[in-house]
Amino acid sequence: MTPETEWWVSLIQALVVINLVMVTFAYLTLAERKVMGRMQLRYGPNRAGPYGLLQPIADVLKLLYKESFYPAAAIDWLYLMAPFVAAFTALVTFSVIPFGPGWEVSGVYIPGQVADLPIGLILIFAIGSIGIYGFIVGGWASDSKYALLGSMRTCAQLVSYEVSLALSVLGVVIMAKSLDLTTIVAAQQDTIWYVVPQFVGLLVFLFAGTAETARAPFDLPEAEQELVAGYHTEYGGMRFGLFTMSEYINLITLSGLCVTLFLGGWLGPDWFGPLSGPIWFVLKLALLLYLFIWMRTTLPRLRYDQLMRFGWKVLLPVATLNAIATAIVVVAV
Amino acid sequence: MGNFLVWVVWFLAAAGCLGSGVAVVSLSNPFYSALALIGNLASLAVLYLLLAAEFLAAAQVLVYAGAVMVMFLFVIAYLGGRADAPWAGGPPLLRTAAVLAAGALLVEVVVVLGLAWGDDLMGPAEVSDSFGSPAEIGELFLTDHLLAFEITSIVLLVAAIGGVVLGTARETEDTE
Numbered sequence: 001m002t003p004e005t006e007w008w009v010s011l012i013q014a015l016v017v018i019n020l021v022m023v024t025f026a027y028l029t030l031a032e033r034k035v036m037g038r039m040q041l042r043y044g045p046n047r048a049g050p051y052g053l054l055q056p057i058a059d060v061l062k063l064l065y066k067e068s069f070y071p072a073a074a075i076d077w078l079y080l081m082a083p084f085v086a087a088f089t090a091l092v093t094f095s096v097i098p099f100g101p102g103w104e105v106s107g108v109y110i111p112g113q114v115a116d117l118p119i120g121l122i123l124i125f126a127i128g129s130i131g132i133y134g135f136i137v138g139g140w141a142s143d144s145k146y147a148l149l150g151s152m153r154t155c156a157q158l159v160s161y162e163v164s165l166a167l168s169v170l171g172v173v174i175m176a177k178s179l180d181l182t183t184i185v186a187a188q189q190d191t192i193w194y195v196v197p198q199f200v201g202l203l204v205f206l207f208a209g210t211a212e213t214a215r216a217p218f219d220l221p222e223a224e225q226e227l228v229a230g231y232h233t234e235y236g237g238m239r240f241g242l243f244t245m246s247e248y249i250n251l252i253t254l255s256g257l258c259v260t261l262f263l264g265g266w267l268g269p270d271w272f273g274p275l276s277g278p279i280w281f282v283l284k285l286a287l288l289l290y291l292f293i294w295m296r297t298t299l300p301r302l303r304y305d306q307l308m309r310f311g312w313k314v315l316l317p318v319a320t321l322n323a324i325a326t327a328i329v330v331v332a333v
Numbered sequence: 334m335g336n337f338l339v340w341v342v343w344f345l346a347a348a349g350c351l352g353s354g355v356a357v358v359s360l361s362n363p364f365y366s367a368l369a370l371i372g373n374l375a376s377l378a379v380l381y382l383l384l385a386a387e388f389l390a391a392a393q394v395l396v397y398a399g400a401v402m403v404m405f406l407f408v409i410a411y412l413g414g415r416a417d418a419p420w421a422g423g424p425p426l427l428r429t430a431a432v433l434a435a436g437a438l439l440v441e442v443v444v445v446l447g448l449a450w451g452d453d454l455m456g457p458a459e460v461s462d463s464f465g466s467p468a469e470i471g472e473l474f475l476t477d478h479l480l481a482f483e484i485t486s487i488v489l490l491v492a493a494i495g496g497v498v499l500g501t502a503r504e505t506e507d508t509e
Contacts, residue, residue, distance in 0.1 A: 078368075118466065122391040129399025133371070136403065140364065140410045148410065155407050159400060179388075179467055 005111050014095065014114050021094050025248045026056035032293045039297040066237035071143055078141035083235065083242035086134025090246035090253065093127050096120035097256040098182045100266050100277030112182065112266065112277065120181040121173065124257060125166055128212075132158050134246065139231030150230030153220050153304070160311040161211035161218075167319035168204035171197075171326035172261045181257075185265035193264040200322045202262045204315055206291075209258065211311065213251045215292055217299035220307055255288040256281075263288075343383055349376035367405045374398040386465035 030045065030052065037044025045052035070079060097120075100112035117123055132155065139151020172194050173179060176187040188194055195202055211218040222230030232243045259265060259281060268280030302310070349372060356369035374397045381390035447454070463469050474482045 117387070119387050119391050122388065122395060126391045126395040126399060129395055129403070130375075132399070132403055133406075136406055136410065137368070140406075152407065152411065155403055159403055159407075162400070 005109060005116075009108060009110055010114065013110070017094065017114050018091055021091065021249060021252060022245070024252055025245055026060070028248055028252065028289060029059070029244075030055050031289070032296070035290070035293045036297050039294075060241070063238045063241040068237040068239060070236075071234050073143040075141040075143070078137050080239075082134045082138030082141060083239045083246075084134075086131055086138070086246035087242040087249075089127050089131035089134065090249040093124050093131075094249070094253045094256065096123055096181060097253065097260055098185055098265055099256075099281040103274060116180070116182055118178075118180045121169065121179045121184075121257075121261075124253070125162070128250070129162065131246065131250070134243075135231050138235070138243070142231075142234035144234045146228045146233045147231050150222060150227045150233065153227075154214065154231055157211055157214065157218065157220060157307065157311075160308060161208045161315070164204055164311060164315040164319045165208035165212055167316070167323055168201045168208060169261055170319075170323040171201040174323070174326050174330050181260050181265075185260060185267065188264045189267055193262065193267070195262045195264075198262060198322075198326070200318065201326075202258070204319045204322065205258060205262070207315055208311075208319075209254045210292065210295065211307070213247060213254055213292075215251065216296040217301050218307060219296075219301060220304055251292060252285070252289070255285050255292070258288055259284040339383060342379065346376045346379035346383070349373075350380065363409045364406070367402060367409055370405070371398050371402045374402065384465070385460070388465055388467045388470060 033055075034044040034052070045055040048054040048058045095114035096117055098113040098116075102112040103110045135154045135158075136151045139147040139154070142148070172184060175194060175197065176184040178184055178187070210216075214220075214222065222232075227233070232240055235243060263284050266277035266281045268276060268283075270276050272279045353369045353372035353376060357366050357373060360366045360369060374393060378390040378393045378398065381387075381393060
């Protein structure tokens with residue numbers, strides 16, 4: 001059983017983790033542009049600072065100093081609330097992802113995650129489902145046809161793939177017999193990383209996760225050629241920045257969840273002393289994020305009917321069968 | 334201090350529950366009504382949390398505030414949410430009668446609960462530490478409430494098949 005955590009430890013940890021996640025987001029945008037640039041035989045951003053390393057800071061300053069105007073017909077408070085709901089829910093979910101086994105520093109216990117909950121996995125999905133409202137309400141309150149169509153697409157896509165995403169992790173839950181993310185990682189320490197027995201689950205999770213975060217090749221909600229920018233067409237300045245931030249942070253959280261559920265979380269050889277846990281976690285996270293960027297540059301966008309057919313007729317049955325097969329094997333063995 | 338905090342949270346959640354409930358039926362714009370219903374379901378989840386039922390709270394948010402209400406908003410936004418609902422309001426007599434009927438129902442519920450349990454409602458209930466945990470809820474589903482659980486799953490299956498049938502019929506109509 002884990003020892004009690006002091007409230008001020010949790011507070012400091014929450015502040016540190018939130019800021020680390022936001023820095024990761026900022027440099028993920030840079031990494032994405034750099035990697036995409038190289039894959040498309042160009043340089044990517046290289047003007048702000050050495051190797052373009054100050055580019056994210058320049059981007060944030062630009063967004064902050066932009067004039068924040070909005071459509072005259074927009075519904076004020078809903079229009080203003082939507083980006084905050086999206087960003088808040090995105091930031092909150094990362095708090096249950098464990099990045100280390102926990103440490104004892106001069107008598108004070110520091111846990112390996114901000115909030116250790118027995119239902120951490122469900123909480124991520126629950127808060128994520130609230131985050132959808134940021135997208136749909138923002139698009140609706142903008143009073144713009146592009147934004148409304150974009151938010152309708154976001155809504156339909158997220159609802160469709162949420163089912164497969166939840167079913168794909170069911171196999172892991174059945175094997176670990178827990179919804180607690182720390183326990184799930186500990187169970188992988190005792191047996192084997194779930195990427196081996198749950199490989200089908202991992203594949204479904206990656207496909208559904210790509211669709212949940214509206215990344216290419218499932219980026220229909222913001223298909224530029226058809227919808228200008230999707231639900232945030234009418235947003236500018238930092239409000240647009242908050243929407244973008246919530247999308248990228250959702251991607252980071254989803255990758256973190258994938259690392260936790262399938263790739264053994266913070267587990268790894270003890271090469272870096274007490275910091276081995278977080279370092280392995282970050283390395284695995286970086287690998288997954290690179291995979292997502294790679295997919296974006298490689299694969300063309302699906303058509304809308306292909307997207308829906310794939311979600312309901314391929315992913316959902318596969319995820320269901322995987323869960324049922326896992327249940328049978330776990331009970332039989 | 335801890336107890337005081339519980340009271341504050343309970344009061345806020347209960348007030349949010351009642352307020353948003355009234356808003357659902359009194360607002361004329363269906364989009365706002367749906368948003369108020371989300372607030373209502375979320376306040377209910379907070380009340381569940383106070384009752385040490387974390388799993389139920391998370392499931393409530395995930396299923397009702399999340400999935401179900403998204404479909405509501407989806408439909409309302411598609412049909413044009415800004416138009417006032419033609420049935421909103423009604424004649425004053427009807428409204429008064431509705432309020433009276435709701436009040437009578439409330440009194441009836443309170444009286445029946447009071448008669449049925451009476452003294453048991455005075456003290457706090459005895460619950461075990463594992464109360465409301467996923468394991469315990471799962472066990473209850475498969476023992477005490479097996480029949481209700483199975484019937485619900487059949488009803489949901491029928492609804493899913495019905496959805497597929499309705500959707501397919503419209504698709505063939507379109508292609509003809």
